[in-house]
Amino acid sequence: MEQIISPLHDNQKPFLLAAEGLTRSFDGFKAINDLNFYLDEGELRTVIGPNGAGKTTFLDLITGRTKPDVGSLKWDDGKHDLLKMNEYEIYRLGIGRKFQTPTVYNDHTVYENLVLSLAGSRGIWHSLFGKITSDQKDRIADILKIIKLTDSAYRKAGILAHGQKQWLEIGMLLAQEARLLLVDEPAAGMTDEETYRTGELLLSLAGKHTIIVIEHDMTFVRQISQGRKVTVLHQGHVLCEGPVDKVQSDERVIEVYLGRKSKAA
Amino acid sequence: MNKQPFTSRIHLPILITGAVFLVVIMPTLNACGYITNFTLGNWGKYLCYGILAISIDLLWGYTGLLCLGQALFFTLGGYMMGMHLMRMIGGDTVPTFLSMVGRTEWPSFFTPFTSFPFALLMIILVPGILAYVFGFLAFRSRIKGVYFSILTQALTYGAALLFFRNELLMGGNNGFTDFRTLLGHDLRTASTQRGLYIATAVLLVAVVAGCKWLTNSRFGLIQRAIRDSENRVLFSGYSTMNYKLFVFVISGIVASLAGALFVPQVGIINPSEMTTEKSLEAVVWVALGGRGTLVGPVIGAITVNAAKSWASSGATADFWPLLLGGAFVLVVLFMPKGIVGLPAQIQAVIQKLKRREESEVPTPPQKPEIKPTPDPSATEA
Numbered sequence: 001m002e003q004i005i006s007p008l009h010d011n012q013k014p015f016l017l018a019a020e021g022l023t024r025s026f027d028g029f030k031a032i033n034d035l036n037f038y039l040d041e042g043e044l045r046t047v048i049g050p051n052g053a054g055k056t057t058f059l060d061l062i063t064g065r066t067k068p069d070v071g072s073l074k075w076d077d078g079k080h081d082l083l084k085m086n087e088y089e090i091y092r093l094g095i096g097r098k099f100q101t102p103t104v105y106n107d108h109t110v111y112e113n114l115v116l117s118l119a120g121s122r123g124i125w126h127s128l129f130g131k132i133t134s135d136q137k138d139r140i141a142d143i144l145k146i147i148k149l150t151d152s153a154y155r156k157a158g159i160l161a162h163g164q165k166q167w168l169e170i171g172m173l174l175a176q177e178a179r180l181l182l183v184d185e186p187a188a189g190m191t192d193e194e195t196y197r198t199g200e201l202l203l204s205l206a207g208k209h210t211i212i213v214i215e216h217d218m219t220f221v222r223q224i225s226q227g228r229k230v231t232v233l234h235q236g237h238v239l240c241e242g243p244v245d246k247v248q249s250d251e252r253v254i255e256v257y258l259g260r261k262s263k264a265a
Numbered sequence: 266m267n268k269q270p271f272t273s274r275i276h277l278p279i280l281i282t283g284a285v286f287l288v289v290i291m292p293t294l295n296a297c298g299y300i301t302n303f304t305l306g307n308w309g310k311y312l313c314y315g316i317l318a319i320s321i322d323l324l325w326g327y328t329g330l331l332c333l334g335q336a337l338f339f340t341l342g343g344y345m346m347g348m349h350l351m352r353m354i355g356g357d358t359v360p361t362f363l364s365m366v367g368r369t370e371w372p373s374f375f376t377p378f379t380s381f382p383f384a385l386l387m388i389i390l391v392p393g394i395l396a397y398v399f400g401f402l403a404f405r406s407r408i409k410g411v412y413f414s415i416l417t418q419a420l421t422y423g424a425a426l427l428f429f430r431n432e433l434l435m436g437g438n439n440g441f442t443d444f445r446t447l448l449g450h451d452l453r454t455a456s457t458q459r460g461l462y463i464a465t466a467v468l469l470v471a472v473v474a475g476c477k478w479l480t481n482s483r484f485g486l487i488q489r490a491i492r493d494s495e496n497r498v499l500f501s502g503y504s505t506m507n508y509k510l511f512v513f514v515i516s517g518i519v520a521s522l523a524g525a526l527f528v529p530q531v532g533i534i535n536p537s538e539m540t541t542e543k544s545l546e547a548v549v550w551v552a553l554g555g556r557g558t559l560v561g562p563v564i565g566a567i568t569v570n571a572a573k574s575w576a577s578s579g580a581t582a583d584f585w586p587l588l589l590g591g592a593f594v595l596v597v598l599f600m601p602k603g604i605v606g607l608p609a610q611i612q613a614v615i616q617k618l619k620r621r622e623e624s625e626v627p628t629p630p631q632k633p634e635i636k637p638t639p640d641p642s643a644t645e646a
Contacts, residue, residue, distance in 0.1 A: 063500060065500075086499075087499040087500055088499050088500075088501075088502045088503055088504050088505075091499075091500060091501065091502035092502050096500075097500055099497075099500075103494065103496075103497045103500075104497075105489075105490045105493055105494060105497065106493060106494075107489060107493050108486060108489065108490065108493075112486055115483065115486065116486055116487065116490055116498075116501055117501055122502045122503050122504065124484065124507060124508060124511050126483075127482065127483045127484040127487055127508075128482050128483075128484045129482075130483065132483075172501070176501070176502070
């Protein structure tokens with residue numbers, strides 16, 4: 001396949017995701033403003049930023065929910081132009097998303113939620129005649145164990161607790177065998193213990209998957225970043241990047257974000 | 266790991282009993298003289314409506330697409346059948362609707378309809394292609410919800426206006442009537458009508474069985490997922506457009522087959538069957554019977570139409586629309602799952618009462634739950 005090497009790409013290993021000069025405005029407000037973002041395969045990247053910094057819009061752009069005014073968004077060393085693809089085509093590249101508010105199929109059982117998310121054909125023919133293989137059943141059983149929902153497998157997802165729904169949605173990403181997991185505020189609405197366990201789960205997935213986590217909770221960010229790169233977004237633009245300690249001591253970051261929370265530990 | 270991930274609400278024995286009753290027992294009783302030809306003829310009509318109702322539920326109850334144009338597909342099937350039946354009348358002169366506009370010969374597009382297999386093919390293809398093209402345009406533009414309903418309503422209205430025109434050479438507002446034979450059988454004999462009834466009952470059973478299989482497959486899971494959260498389905502990698510298009514085409518064809526069987530039984534087809542009121546009425550049957558189930562729409566269609574034949578003659582005739590509208594309002598308010606959901610609803614109320622009795626003294630009073638008892642009169646009408 002033809003490789004388009006971007007000019008900013010200097011002979012390192014190829015980027016899994018490269019966003020350059022992205023701008024997206026809503027009624028004149030620039031939610032994303034000239035954003036450059038590069039992600040290596042296997043990274044666990046945390047993105048932080050105050051409300052309205054454009055974090056969720058950034059995920060919307062990656063997953064095809066909205067299109068930028070200008071800029072480029074390339075996948076897998078420039079092999080695919082995400083801007084020319086729609087939601088389900090992007091998903092099929094292996095980009096899975098957990099939404100900010102848990103979005104599961106409430107009227108389906110936990111098991112069925114996972115069946116719908118299993119990697120494999122998305123065609124009508126397959127949906128009519130394809131059988132669930134025993135490998136897939138084992139896979140679902142494994143995932144249920146990981147997300148600790150084995151006992152609720154045949155309950156409707158709608159009656160799960162908030163935290164459990166969050167976990168189910170992460171489980172759906174695992175079933176998908178996504179290369180890139182986009183995880184939007186996984187700890188929102190969780191207890192401290194649940195939050196910690198979610199962090200452990202994400203850490204156990206790092207390396208096997210590439211992950212972008214968006215989060216507000218700085219304890220959580222410290223837990224999962226562990227010296228990995230953290231990106232700070234501000235007004236739709238990357239303010240700075242680096243390990244969490246460096247980021248937290250950065251003057252600009254303290255000013256726009258951490259300072260206000262007076263949490264610069 | 267347990268099996269049985271897919272739930273089904275219909276109990277198979279009841280379904281089979283119902284099928285045997287409709288396909289075997291009813292016509293046998295008729296042949297023996299216990300059921301009049303008139304009653305059996307009515308039931309043939311009800312069952313056609315039942316098939317139409319399933320086609321609506323497949324879209325509305327299962328996929329979340331409220332289509333107000335199913336009467337169009339139903340009527341198109343009827344017209345295709347009507348064209349064949351008109352050609353079967355024979356004779357030297359052309360029918361009045363042609364001589365009226367100065368034609369002395371059949372228009373060429375009627376010629377292939379002389380063949381029954383061709384007519385059958387058209388009964389499937391014409392609504393199928395129309396549903397495909399219309400659905401493609403609507404779903405590609407991501408037209409959803411009430412906008413989709415309005416669009417299908419407009420399509421039906423437009424088609425009805427077209428068919429009312431004599432220049433279309435499809436019979437104008439009188440439509441097609443005075444049919445004589447179908448496949449060499451005289452349509453006016455009891456045995457032919459019984460045969461048509463059996464064909465309808467068999468088709469109904471086949472449609473229920475087919476839809477049961479469809480909705481229990483993974484396809485059915487995706488269908489319901491689209492109904493509940495279409496965006497999530499897109500972000501799970503499914504092209505929701507293709508799935509909706511598939512259901513829309515299938516449902517159009519099912520409605521058309523029902524219409525094709527309807528016409529030789531009632532002996533007439535005209536554009537008044539194509540109006541939006543007819544589509545809306547069919548939506549009411551589905552709501553009354555219980556949407557999101559397969560037997561619900563059939564029960565709804567039979568109940569409402571049987572009540573209609575009974576009520577729309579005599580003194581109650583003027584009140585029929587009021588009765589139907591009232592029943593619809595009551596069902597929407599108090600019986601969200603329709604007639605088939607009633608047993609479960611009654612059970613829930615009984616259990617709640619029991620629990621209240623048990624916990625009368627020891628526990629502090631719980632939040633009073635205001636739950637209206639289901640009104641049994643709502644099932645009638």
